[in-house]
Amino acid sequence: MITPAVPKSWYLPSKPHKFCPGCGHGIVLKALGETIDELEIQDNTIFGCDIGCSLLSWDFFACDSTQTHHGRTTPVMVGIKRARPELITIGYMGDGGGYSIGSQHLLNAAVRNEKVTLILVNNTNYGMTGGQMAPTTLPGQKTETTPYGRDPELTGYPTRGPEFLAELTPDSAYIARATVSKYKQLKRFLRNALRNQIEGNGFSFVEVLSTCPTNWRTNAQQTWRFLEDEMEPYFPVGELKSPFGKGGDK
Amino acid sequence: MQTNLKVIGDTKKSFVTGNEAVTWAALAAGAEMMFGYPITPQNEVMHYWTRLAPKYGRGFLQTEDEISAGFTVCGAVQAGTKAFTATAGPGNVLMQEPFGMAEAMRLPLFAVIQQRGGPSSGTVIYSQQEVTLTTYGGNGEGHRIVYSTATHQEIYDYTIKGFNVAWKYRFPTFLLGDGYQAKMREPLEMYDPQERGIEIVPTYPLIGLDGHIGENREPQHLCNIYSLEEELYEVVMRFAEEYESISPELVEYREEQCDDADIIILSHGVVSRAADDAVKALRAQGIKAGSFRPITLRPFPQAQLREAIAKSGAKKILIAESAYGQLDRLTKQEIYGETIKIENLFKPGVGIIDYDIVSKVKSIL
Ligand SMILES: Cc1ncc(C[n+]2csc(CCOP(=O)(O)OP(=O)(O)O)c2C)c(N)n1
Ligand code: SF4
Ligand SMILES: [Mg+2]
Numbered sequence: 001m002i003t004p005a006v007p008k009s010w011y012l013p014s015k016p017h018k019f020c021p022g023c024g025h026g027i028v029l030k031a032l033g034e035t036i037d038e039l040e041i042q043d044n045t046i047f048g049c050d051i052g053c054s055l056l057s058w059d060f061f062a063c064d065s066t067q068t069h070h071g072r073t074t075p076v077m078v079g080i081k082r083a084r085p086e087l088i089t090i091g092y093m094g095d096g097g098g099y100s101i102g103s104q105h106l107l108n109a110a111v112r113n114e115k116v117t118l119i120l121v122n123n124t125n126y127g128m129t130g131g132q133m134a135p136t137t138l139p140g141q142k143t144e145t146t147p148y149g150r151d152p153e154l155t156g157y158p159t160r161g162p163e164f165l166a167e168l169t170p171d172s173a174y175i176a177r178a179t180v181s182k183y184k185q186l187k188r189f190l191r192n193a194l195r196n197q198i199e200g201n202g203f204s205f206v207e208v209l210s211t212c213p214t215n216w217r218t219n220a221q222q223t224w225r226f227l228e229d230e231m232e233p234y235f236p237v238g239e240l241k242s243p244f245g246k247g248g249d250k
Numbered sequence: 251m252q253t254n255l256k257v258i259g260d261t262k263k264s265f266v267t268g269n270e271a272v273t274w275a276a277l278a279a280g281a282e283m284m285f286g287y288p289i290t291p292q293n294e295v296m297h298y299w300t301r302l303a304p305k306y307g308r309g310f311l312q313t314e315d316e317i318s319a320g321f322t323v324c325g326a327v328q329a330g331t332k333a334f335t336a337t338a339g340p341g342n343v344l345m346q347e348p349f350g351m352a353e354a355m356r357l358p359l360f361a362v363i364q365q366r367g368g369p370s371s372g373t374v375i376y377s378q379q380e381v382t383l384t385t386y387g388g389n390g391e392g393h394r395i396v397y398s399t400a401t402h403q404e405i406y407d408y409t410i411k412g413f414n415v416a417w418k419y420r421f422p423t424f425l426l427g428d429g430y431q432a433k434m435r436e437p438l439e440m441y442d443p444q445e446r447g448i449e450i451v452p453t454y455p456l457i458g459l460d461g462h463i464g465e466n467r468e469p470q471h472l473c474n475i476y477s478l479e480e481e482l483y484e485v486v487m488r489f490a491e492e493y494e495s496i497s498p499e500l501v502e503y504r505e506e507q508c509d510d511a512d513i514i515i516l517s518h519g520v521v522s523r524a525a526d527d528a529v530k531a532l533r534a535q536g537i538k539a540g541s542f543r544p545i546t547l548r549p550f551p552q553a554q555l556r557e558a559i560a561k562s563g564a565k566k567i568l569i570a571e572s573a574y575g576q577l578d579r580l581t582k583q584e585i586y587g588e589t590i591k592i593e594n595l596f597k598p599g600v601g602i603i604d605y606d607i608v609s610k611v612k613s614i615l
Contacts, residue, residue, distance in 0.1 A: 011469060046329075046457050051475060059471040062464060064457035066328055066472040068321065069351055075318040079325025080458070082311055083283055083333065087458045105321075108314035 007033030009042045011062040018056040022223055024180040024210025025053055028121060029060055031187045032090070036063065039194055045088045048077050050102070052094035053127040053212075071102030074109050077116045088197055091118040095207075096126045099135040099159045106161075110168045113202040117193045120161060120205070123212035124231065131215030135159035138234055143215070158234060162207050166240040172202035175241040179209035181228055182237065192244055201243050209235055257306055261441040268431040269294035269336075271402045271438050272362050275409035276334060277302060278443055280450050281360075283309040283333040285322040287341060290374035291429035292364045295336040316341040320348025320359075327357050328472065330455030332413060336362035338429075340371060342380055346387040352422035353392025354474045356489070358453075359422040360412050364432040367599035376429035377599040378519055381576035384426050385548040391486060393493040395423040395500060396548040398518040402438040404545075405431060410443050417451040419496055426547065428572075430520050430601065493549070503551035504543045507533070508558040511540030513611055516555070517570045517602075518544050518577055525570060527604035532611055539611060540564070547577075552584040559590050566614065570595040570607055 006012070010033050019025045036042050045063040049055055051070035058067045068076045077091040098106050098120040109116065125143050126132040132145040136158045140149040166175045174196040178186040186208060193204035209231050213223045257277040266274075272295050276284070284303070286296045300310050313319040319335045326333035337345055342363055352359040365380040367373030385396050395415055397408045408425050416423035443450060461467035476482045504522070506529055508514055515525040522543040532539040542558050544551050559567070567590055571577040574596045582592065595602065595610045 008464075011471075043462050044458065048325075055475055058473050058475075062469045064459065064470045066325075066457055067474050068324075069347060069474075072317065072321045072348070072351075075313065075321035076325035076328075078311075078318075079285065079322030079333070080329045081325075082309060082322065083326035083329040083331035084455075084458055087329065104314050105318055108318070 007037050009033045009036040009061050009063055011059055014059040017060060019053065020214045022211060022213040022220060023053070024123065024208070024212070025057065025121060027180040027183065028119065028186070028208050028210060029057055031183060031190055032119065033061065035187055035190045035194060036061070039191065039198065041088045041194065041198065044086065045090060046077070046080055048073050048080070048089065048091050050093035050097040051128070052097050054092050054094055054097070054121060055128070057092060071097045071100070071105065073097065074102055074105035074118060077118070078109055078114050081114065081116050085115070088194065089116045090194070091116060093118065093120050094127065095120060095122045095124070095136040096134045099161055106165070107168065110165045110173070110203050110205070113170055113173060115197055115200060115202060117197045117204040119190070119193070120207045121210045122207050122235065123210045125212060125215050127212050127215055138230060160235060162205065162240045165205055169203055169241060171241070172243050173241055174201070174204040174243060176205070176239040177207045177209065177235060177237050179227065179232060179237050180211060181224070181232070185237070189239065192239070192242060196243060209237065256442065258440050258442045261439060261445070264438050264440055265435050266402065266438055267294060267433055267435050268402050268405050268427055269364070269433070270298050271405040272336065272409050272425070273298035273302060274440055275406040276413070277306055277308065278440070279410040279413040280332055281308065281334055281413060282331045283326050285311050285313055285319040285326070285333065285335050287313055287316045287319045287337070289338050289341040291366055291432040292336045292338045292362065294432070295362060316344035317347055320345040321351070323359050324348050324351055324357050327359055328456045329458050330453050332417070332453050334360040334362070334413070336364065338364045339366040339368055339380070342383055346383065349394070349422055350388035350390070350392055351474060353388050353394060355472055356420040357422060358416035358420050360416045361422070362409070362425045362427065365426065365428040373599055374429065376572065376601060378428060378521065378572040379576065379598060380426070381547060381573060381580065384424050385580065391490070393421050393489055394548060395419070395421050395546065396426055397424065397545060398426045398547050399431065400520055400522050400543070402431070402436045406438055406440060410448060414451040415500070417453055421493065426519065428519060497549035500546055501549050501551045501554065502545035503554050504545060505558055506541045508540035508542060508562050510538055511562040511564045512538040513540070513566045513568060513615060514558060514562065514564045515539060515541040515568050515570060515607060515611070516577070516581060517541065518547060521570055521572060521602045524602050524604045524607055528607035528611065531604055531608050537611065537615065547580065550580060550584045555581070555585055556588065559588055564590065566591045566593055568593045568595060568607070568611060568614065570602055570610070572597050572600055572602055574598040
């Protein structure tokens with residue numbers, strides 16, 4: 001039997017993890033774990049998770065971790081970082097937590113160029129509460145609160161977070177959008193986002209396009225199709241702002 | 251963070267506002283960070299802090315709102331930093347969310363509340379209408395410690411004490427003042443707590459610990475949401491027990507001439523000053539009045555109040571407050587079963603002077 005390599009920074013007693021089968025959260029956290037290992041920051045990393053499916057990661061890492069409230073991970077991480085600048089603070093949140101209820105925290109942390117790293121998982125819905133519309137729900141997409149499909153006339157168009165954050169931040173910030181379908185690129189972006197904090201440059205943000213088969217009510221094939229064919233065209237993947245130049249440190 | 255603890259050298263007399271007293275006391279107590287958002291009548295705490303803090307190596311962040319101010323304090327104290335905030339009115343409402351997290355995670359958060367009129371934006375002036383919110387404002391059943399001050403000296407003393415109590419017991423702790431106390435000037439003796447033999451309770455981090463994970467320490471996982479009813483039950487019950495066991499050490503109150511009183515005037519905060527004056531005036535007119543004042547609104551000095559009722563044999567209590575019955579409700583819940591008649595003088599959002607109390611007492615005796 002081949003045992004898959006497990007990142008050193010994973011907390012083994014909490015494995016197997018608690019996400020649904022086919023959920024993208026696990027992929028993001030695997031990439032993050034490997035990146036924490038590679039950067040050798042496990043001992044001084046503070047991982048903070050939002051309330052949403054991200055809360056299931058509260059004991060995911062063998063890093064000091066803290067759980068916050070829905071939308072409030074950003075200010076908690078800002079408080080920790082302001083108090084102890086030597087710590088590496090990673091805030092982990094959903095699209096509802098980051099772009100809706102916590103949007104004024106996100107926006108203002110970006111404007112102040114807070115030296116925290118925030119990872120936002122975009123699964124186009126409120127996963128934990130049973131699949132309601134999120135700011136990122138695509139036009140026409142059916143959710144529990146848009147049973148006939150999201151109508152932009154009534155509820156506007158999906159939020160493109162990295163785009164607006166890139167507008168608000170100075171050049172020392174790092175802003176990117178990754179996807180769980182491109183693992184190597186996801187890791188590279190996470191690494192850059194953490195490097196940017198480690199070097200003390202500024203605000204770092206990575207949105208990750210992710211999957212939620214449970215609420216999308218999709219099988220494996222449909223899940224991947226929705227991610228690649230529906231989400232990725234609407235939410236272009238790439239680095240929007242990087243102090244490390246185009247392509248960054250590959 | 252490197253802080254210079256010696257803020258006040260020799261004890262000095264000063265003539266300052268309550269907000270200034272908060273700031274000096276916070277500095278003297280070794281507070282390292284303030285997070286705040288402007289709201290009257292608390293603003294000057296931030297104004298003084300931002301002027302003085304850099305001189306003593308302390309930090310400040312003006313956040314985007316009170317929710318953020320509360321949560322940044324939660325983050326900073328988890329990281330082992332003595333942090334605080336100050337707010338009022340609608341800001342106090344917004345801060346109930348982070349205060350609730352501090353209750354659930356037992357965070358040593360300290361906050362100063364300078365009450366203003368309500369509901370809603372009300373007035374920016376004064377009230378005692380934030381008693382219920384400050385003592386029991388969270389969802390669920392968390393535990394907190396609330397000091398209601400009456401003088402600038404108390405603001406200074408209880409700010410120092412508030413930080414200490416928060417870090418000693420790890421229950422969020424509040425200093426409940428009001429717009430009058432915040433803005434008025436009055437004499438104050440500023441001192442260095444250590445010179446007075448007041449130990450400054452040391453801070454310590456809950457996360458961001460020294461050492462190597464997996465080698466000489468375990469990772470810390472702080473959590474505030476539970477999967478099972480029983481898990482939460484265990485937590486709430488444990489906190490409740492702990493709070494009840496420390497309550498006798500925490501309870502503070504003051505009573506004046508209750509031994510033989512026919513009527514006990516019950517009040518808190520600045521109104522208790524009017525009550526004390528009223529007792530003097532009434533006694534001068536041959537009316538046996540006494541006054542009782544909870545300093546800790548939570549935990550409430552219920553045993554002491556029951557004792558005052560018993561020993562005096564008083565026939566009536568007059569509850570006087572600049573609110574429409576918040577101290578009244580709190581008291582009735584605490585002294586349930588007493589048969590003494592309770593009268594009231596409610597002036598929501600309006601100041602109360604000794605004359606008001608004297609007239610009321612005469613009208614009901
Ligand atoms: C103040 C507050 N409002 C609402 C909720 C309920 N709630 C919990 S998780 C959640 C949505 C989570 O969605 P998202 O942030 O997109 O994360 P996901 O579960 O999709 O990963 C909501 C609304 C809450 N916990 N707190
Ligand atoms: S509900 Fe969706 S986001 Fe949440 S764990 Fe399941 S698949 Fe993942
Ligand atoms: Mg979501």
